[in-house]
Amino acid sequence: MRVSLRVSCWLPAAFTVIITITGWAGGLCASEYGETQDFKWPAAQTAGFFCAGANVVMELDFGKLDGLIPAVIQDHATGRVLMVGFMNEEAFRLTVQTGFATFFSRSRNKLWLKGESSGHRLVVKKIQTDCDADCVLVEVEALGPGVCHEGYQSCFFRTLDNGSWAVTEARQYDPKEVYGGK
Amino acid sequence: MRVSLRVSCWLPAAFTVIITITGWAGGLCASEYGETQDFKWPAAQTAGFFCAGANVVMELDFGKLDGLIPAVIQDHATGRVLMVGFMNEEAFRLTVQTGFATFFSRSRNKLWLKGESSGHRLVVKKIQTDCDADCVLVEVEALGPGVCHEGYQSCFFRTLDNGSWAVTEARQYDPKEVYGGK
Numbered sequence: 001m002r003v004s005l006r007v008s009c010w011l012p013a014a015f016t017v018i019i020t021i022t023g024w025a026g027g028l029c030a031s032e033y034g035e036t037q038d039f040k041w042p043a044a045q046t047a048g049f050f051c052a053g054a055n056v057v058m059e060l061d062f063g064k065l066d067g068l069i070p071a072v073i074q075d076h077a078t079g080r081v082l083m084v085g086f087m088n089e090e091a092f093r094l095t096v097q098t099g100f101a102t103f104f105s106r107s108r109n110k111l112w113l114k115g116e117s118s119g120h121r122l123v124v125k126k127i128q129t130d131c132d133a134d135c136v137l138v139e140v141e142a143l144g145p146g147v148c149h150e151g152y153q154s155c156f157f158r159t160l161d162n163g164s165w166a167v168t169e170a171r172q173y174d175p176k177e178v179y180g181g182k
Numbered sequence: 183m184r185v186s187l188r189v190s191c192w193l194p195a196a197f198t199v200i201i202t203i204t205g206w207a208g209g210l211c212a213s214e215y216g217e218t219q220d221f222k223w224p225a226a227q228t229a230g231f232f233c234a235g236a237n238v239v240m241e242l243d244f245g246k247l248d249g250l251i252p253a254v255i256q257d258h259a260t261g262r263v264l265m266v267g268f269m270n271e272e273a274f275r276l277t278v279q280t281g282f283a284t285f286f287s288r289s290r291n292k293l294w295l296k297g298e299s300s301g302h303r304l305v306v307k308k309i310q311t312d313c314d315a316d317c318v319l320v321e322v323e324a325l326g327p328g329v330c331h332e333g334y335q336s337c338f339f340r341t342l343d344n345g346s347w348a349v350t351e352a353r354q355y356d357p358k359e360v361y362g363g364k
Binding site: 059065070072083084126128129131133135137152158159163164168 | 237238241246247260261265278288308309310311312313314315317330331332334338339340342346347350
């Protein structure tokens with residue numbers, strides 16, 4: 001099998017692409033995409049779900065929320081729910097193909113590779129969908145101290161306690177140092 | 183404090199209301215609602231968050247999804263994500279006040295007490311919100327063998343495997359027996 005790799009650059013310029021052939025489990029999906037294809041970057045860890053053809057995307061129901069589905073992000077080691085984002089078809093396909101969780105940002109109206117600014121990427125370990133196929137559950141290994149842009153390990157750092165929301169954990173990092181003025 | 187209980191009947195008629203005064207942690211929110219109020223039914227387990235006043239509801243951002251927020255339901259004992267539903271303000275308020283997860287059904291366009299048909303109610307143990315306050319994470323004790331209307335413990339019973347969705351667990355109950363022709 002002849003493999004042609006072309007690294008597309010919507011990665012940050014400083015991002016170092018490390019290609020570890022032995023780390024691949026699913027190969028390059030040659031049977032589905034032909035022997036050559038565009039390929040952005042391999043996942044740090046793979047789980048055998050690289051081949052995201054049209055069928056698996058089309059089986060998801062993006063019609064209920066104007067082209068989006070909620071994506072629940074769960075730490076694969078601890079089971080903690082880290083965040084909920086939204087994916088459109090392209091974000092889901094990129095998530096599957098790259099092995100890094102990618103969302104569609106509703107506020108910025110564009111694709112959003114989680115960690116593109118902070119480096120706190122989410123390495124995909126497992127993807128599940130629900131009975132209605134209108135939601136996905138993504139188990140990840142979270143790179144970095146936290147996924148929340150406010151400095152917490154999880155975006156769910158506030159707990160309802162006797163009628164008000166209480167911050168129930170400590171910050172893991174200083175968001176100003178990571179995100180600067182963004 | 184004089185307490186007046188009136189049991190409203192959007193409960194199934196056969197539902198037995200068991201009132202266990204000693205099981206209450208938050209009382210009847212007399213300070214917030216006055217000394218008497220309508221009260222549907224107490225939660226089997228309480229977590230001290232019964233008092234859901236206007237503030238805590240208004241702090242949630244229902245504006246991004248036409249009045250709804252996603253609600254991730256997680257088993258409080260195992261950490262398994264069981265389902266994702268949607269809540270409007272009233273569903274959220276009922277969830278907090280009653281201690282049973284209540285959603286807004288998009289397909290039926292009405293409030294939906296989870297388990298109203300099956301009896302598989304979700305007893306709320308903990309409620310958290312995220313940094314943007316546009317989503318809630320609800321830890322529950324799931325009554326019954328499963329939350330999925332297709333008979334599985336979790337709605338997330340399909341896993342992406344080499345390019346297709348594979349059912350990766352066994353049914354826990356026969357949905358026909360529980361839901362009949364519904």
